[in-house]
Amino acid sequence: MSRPKKDRIVGSPPVVRVFKPQGIPVRALGMLRMTLDECEAMRLVDLCGLSHEEAAERMGVSRPTLTRLLAGAHEKVAKALVEGWALVVEKGPVSLQAERFFCEDCESTWTAKESDVCPECGSTHLSVWGGGFGRRRRRRGRC
Numbered sequence: 306m307s308r309p310k311k312d313r314i315v316g317s318p319p320v321v322r323v324f325k326p327q328g329i330p331v332r333a334l335g336m337l338r339m340t341l342d343e344c345e346a347m348r349l350v351d352l353c354g355l356s357h358e359e360a361a362e363r364m365g366v367s368r369p370t371l372t373r374l375l376a377g378a379h380e381k382v383a384k385a386l387v388e389g390w391a392l393v394v395e396k397g398p399v400s401l402q403a404e405r406f407f408c409e410d411c412e413s414t415w416t417a418k419e420s421d422v423c424p425e426c427g428s429t430h431l432s433v434w435g436g437g438f439g440r441r442r443r444r445r446g447r448c
């Protein structure tokens with residue numbers, strides 16, 4: 306009997322769900338399915354520069370699981386680029402972190418938007434990051 310899969314924590318899902326080669330109808334392409342946890346592993350390690358240990362801790366998985374997720378993501382991205390597959394990101398076994406707000410001035414972050422000003426410095430230069438999936442939204446390249 307296998308243990309039930311525990312939800313993986315995804316801090317910042319991708320803003321689009323499908324990538325495909327330009328000029329080829331999607332029905333003429335093979336589809337590769339990447340799960341959101343594979344995508345998050347790649348984001349944390351390749352984009353944010355976290356170690357496998359740090360990324361595993363953020364996602365609430367073991368280091369070997371993180372390494373496996375990362376290997377799966379790398380294989381799919383390589384295959385899509387080299388062989389011209391469409392890449393579709395699916396939700397899979399994850400829980401999305403609550404939407405987070407970011408202050409452009411003092412760089413503090415918080416989860417609940419109680420007012421239109423930063424709770425730390427009172428700035429009104431705020432942006433949203435994290436939360437949601439497959440929705441285009443303004444986001445800074447933060448880790």
Ligand SMILES: [Zn+2]
Pocket residue numbers: 408409410411412413423424425426427428
């Ligand atoms: Zn602030």
